[in-house]
Amino acid sequence: xxxxxxxxxxxxxxxxxxxxxxxxxxxxxxxxxxxxxxxxxxxxxxxxxxxxxxxxxxxxxxxxxxxxxxxxxxxxxxxxxxxxxxxxxxxxxxxxxxxxxxxxxxxxxxxxxxxxxxxxxx
Amino acid sequence: xxxxxxxxxxxxxxxxxxxxxxxxxxxxxxxxxxxxxxxxxxxxxxxxxxxxxxxxxxxxxxxxxxxxxxxxxxxxxxxxxxxxxxxxxxxxxxxxxxxxxxxxxxxxxxxxxxxxxxxxxxxxxxxxxxxx
Numbered sequence: 001x002x003x004x005x006x007x008x009x010x011x012x013x014x015x016x017x018x019x020x021x022x023x024x025x026x027x028x029x030x031x032x033x034x035x036x037x038x039x040x041x042x043x044x045x046x047x048x049x050x051x052x053x054x055x056x057x058x059x060x061x062x063x064x065x066x067x068x069x070x071x072x073x074x075x076x077x078x079x080x081x082x083x084x085x086x087x088x089x090x091x092x093x094x095x096x097x098x099x100x101x102x103x104x105x106x107x108x109x110x111x112x113x114x115x116x117x118x119x120x121x122x
Numbered sequence: 123x124x125x126x127x128x129x130x131x132x133x134x135x136x137x138x139x140x141x142x143x144x145x146x147x148x149x150x151x152x153x154x155x156x157x158x159x160x161x162x163x164x165x166x167x168x169x170x171x172x173x174x175x176x177x178x179x180x181x182x183x184x185x186x187x188x189x190x191x192x193x194x195x196x197x198x199x200x201x202x203x204x205x206x207x208x209x210x211x212x213x214x215x216x217x218x219x220x221x222x223x224x225x226x227x228x229x230x231x232x233x234x235x236x237x238x239x240x241x242x243x244x245x246x247x248x249x250x251x252x253x254x
Contacts, residue, residue: 050153120208
């Protein structure tokens with residue numbers, strides 16, 4: 001899990017979000033939009049560049065609300081939610097329901113590879 | 123228990139782009155095809171790769187209208203079609219990448235396997251444990 005998580009305001013441009021992702025070396029950013037929390041990923045930026053250009057606002061390309069999972073849930077459950085929603089990043093909430101980090105598909109695969117290598121056989 | 127191999131889970135055929143095309147062109151093809159990487163063929167016929175991460179980095183630097191020469195990555199990190207998913211997972215994790223080019227017996231690139239393909243396969247494998 002990545003924590004703390006970098007956030008960006010929704011009035012910023014595709015280029016500004018790309019800059020923050022590059023400097024942060026992470027494939028997603030939290031986006032604060034009208035008081036709510038969403039997420040924008042590398043894939044979202046790629047599509048926005050292709051269809052609208054680098055100077056467009058990220059506001060139309062944010063996934064809202066952020067799909068999250070509680071930190072007490074299993075890796076299998078996180079994997080399930082990612083596959084079901086066809087996403088690679090999930091918010092992670094603490095006991096009080098507050099966002100504490102982001103877990104990505106690499107984190108899942110890394111855990112499985114270390115702890116459950118037999119799952120690679122069917 | 124049958125062993126799941128890379129060739130069972132890879133994406134094929136692979137999508138390509140010319141090295142003289144731009145970052146923006148690459149983004150448009152990835153967008154249209156709903157994929158996160160393209161193989162890049164250079165003037166000498168050698169193969170490189172450009173991924174969504176490379177596109178984002180180029181946009182950050184204001185280089186979206188550059189050709190792919192300075193942005194495509196080589197050498198390709200490859201894996202055999204007949205390798206196991208665990209081998210691909212280890213290679214991705216150790217190299218910090220999300221995609222591998224898949225090579226067939228003839229030494230040609232036959233597909234791309236992504237971290238999403240592997241996670242999905244492993245997840246199905248996990249579920250299968252309960253159906254046995």
